[in-house]
Amino acid sequence: MATNKVRTRFAPSPTGYMHVGKLRTALYAYLKAKHEGGTFILRIEDTDQERYVEGAVDIIYNTLRETGLLWDEGPDIGGPVGPYVQSERMHMFKGYAEQLVEKGEAYYCFCDKDRLEEMRLVQKASGQAPHYDGHCRNLSKEEVEAKIASGAPYVIRQKVPQTGTTSFEDVVFGHIEVDNSTLDDQILIKADGMPTYNFANVVDDHLMGITHVIRGSEYLSSTPKYNLLYKAFGWDIPTYIHCPPVMKDAQNKLSKRNGDASYQDLVAKGYLTEAVLNYILLLGWSPKGEREIFSLDEMVEIFDEHGIGKAPAIFDPLKLRAINAAYIRALSPEAFAEKAAPYIDAAVKTDCDRKLLCSVLQQRCEVLSDIPEQIDFIDEMPEYDLELFRSKKMKTTPETAKEALEAALPVLEGIGDFTQENIHEALFALIAEKGVKNGWMLWPLRVAVSGKQFTPGGGIELSAILGKQRALDRIRAAIARLA
RNA sequence: GGCCCGAUGGUCAAGAGGUCAAGACAUCGCCCUUUCACGGCGGUAACCCGGGUUCGAUUCCCGGUCGGGUCACCA
Numbered sequence: 001m002a003t004n005k006v007r008t009r010f011a012p013s014p015t016g017y018m019h020v021g022k023l024r025t026a027l028y029a030y031l032k033a034k035h036e037g038g039t040f041i042l043r044i045e046d047t048d049q050e051r052y053v054e055g056a057v058d059i060i061y062n063t064l065r066e067t068g069l070l071w072d073e074g075p076d077i078g079g080p081v082g083p084y085v086q087s088e089r090m091h092m093f094k095g096y097a098e099q100l101v102e103k104g105e106a107y108y109c110f111c112d113k114d115r116l117e118e119m120r121l122v123q124k125a126s127g128q129a130p131h132y133d134g135h136c137r138n139l140s141k142e143e144v145e146a147k148i149a150s151g152a153p154y155v156i157r158q159k160v161p162q163t164g165t166t167s168f169e170d171v172v173f174g175h176i177e178v179d180n181s182t183l184d185d186q187i188l189i190k191a192d193g194m195p196t197y198n199f200a201n202v203v204d205d206h207l208m209g210i211t212h213v214i215r216g217s218e219y220l221s222s223t224p225k226y227n228l229l230y231k232a233f234g235w236d237i238p239t240y241i242h243c244p245p246v247m248k249d250a251q252n253k254l255s256k257r258n259g260d261a262s263y264q265d266l267v268a269k270g271y272l273t274e275a276v277l278n279y280i281l282l283l284g285w286s287p288k289g290e291r292e293i294f295s296l297d298e299m300v301e302i303f304d305e306h307g308i309g310k311a312p313a314i315f316d317p318l319k320l321r322a323i324n325a326a327y328i329r330a331l332s333p334e335a336f337a338e339k340a341a342p343y344i345d346a347a348v349k350t351d352c353d354r355k356l357l358c359s360v361l362q363q364r365c366e367v368l369s370d371i372p373e374q375i376d377f378i379d380e381m382p383e384y385d386l387e388l389f390r391s392k393k394m395k396t397t398p399e400t401a402k403e404a405l406e407a408a409l410p411v412l413e414g415i416g417d418f419t420q421e422n423i424h425e426a427l428f429a430l431i432a433e434k435g436v437k438n439g440w441m442l443w444p445l446r447v448a449v450s451g452k453q454f455t456p457g458g459g460i461e462l463s464a465i466l467g468k469q470r471a472l473d474r475i476r477a478a479i480a481r482l483a
Numbered sequence: 484g485g486c487c488c489g490a491u492g493g494u495c496a497a498g499a500g501g502u503c504a505a506g507a508c509a510u511c512g513c514c515c516u517u518u519c520a521c522g523g524c525g526g527u528a529a530c531c532c533g534g535g536u537u538c539g540a541u542u543c544c545c546g547g548u549c550g551g552g553u554c555a556c557c558a
Contacts, residue, residue, distance in 0.1 A: 127485095128484095179486080183486095217552065218552055220487065244488090279495095286506095290505080292506085310490090311490060316493095393518085457520095
């Protein structure tokens, strides 16, 4: 493709699981493209039929759509360089490999698995790294033709130079150089005529005009072989941006196998999509200034791949929580109410002041899934220890609590419209009249209506949320217990 | 094991040949407050080790240690 515009791609294999590192790669590829006014491409690498997982492609689509990483070209919407599903491109690779054979950059290999296995055993025994020994590297044209004609199975291997070095510049890791002698004559086309991943990848990236290859650092060591392929074809080498892995701890990568959270898991746990994306942005990349909360549009604006660090980053759930809390607080009351509704419904079946409940909750929850546990006292009064009435700071004891509640009860009974404002007004009048501290009166109230040590909101708010009948019943019950 | 890569507080991280070595999360303390939270203020806490280059290295070079990646007819 003749274009100088930036084209990046996200090329996941559909494994049914969008882990955090994968999402981050997608994010960076998207941001790079959009920042440059370029094109973001989605390509599904589904050539491994054995690993095929039902619904996996949908998970990829849904995750990208939910997070707003919308692609400009892809399997569902097409584009000028399709198809965008690798399994539909299978027929186009063998011809390219044959071109390489023609040029002397690749060769047919007839070695069977038994021979290769034996070869490796010998190499291992003698302390060598396993590698193809070049057995078929120099077969004559006639020999090759005869074998093919006889129907012998074969693969096509890349002919890697045996001397010299190959080097490239990675945006993140800088200059990387390896001896060609450490590179293997990798297989390009398998015996079934299908390409290996590495070969398909190079050809696809070229055919799709990819200018910036953004992927995990696990590909760093195979990149020299990729480049040799590009050179063999005479194609332009893309700019490489290798991203270090996202770790669970210092030793282990975040992975499905370890049962670590995927994007879907995090959302199911009550994290907001935007918060997850924002946190992932910061995992291994740092912005110029000190701000760290960004919308997707702002990320596009400020993203610079030079800010990507080289060291693996450990995923910190606590930091994610903090960022999620910031996002929850920034939500409009309506948006929060909508998102919180399912969590509230799970814990509360009875009537209560939902609006007020939401307004207290929004300031006091960090993750939506905190909600049910925070409000489990609404439907049913929990058992509680009378010692909860004791607070050193508030100077309250079970005894003073009884006194406070007994004073508050008639005042509350006299309120017609049991709103937060009215309760506040009445109780503060009482507090003034008695000349006591706010906490002396309100701490017992909070405990009496909730039975909990920690609650979202204070006694006045909780009373209003519960409604007059229930609040008063609970206060009376508390007084009875304190008697 | 060979090859490649990495290392700044507990975590994410900025940073430059000379800095009191940013900031955020966590943690601790104080203030505010109707508990916790929110908000405000402040504190504790870091340059992996050994050589070299240099007037001076955490920063540059070499070695080591530790960690990661990669060495398939998997992707």
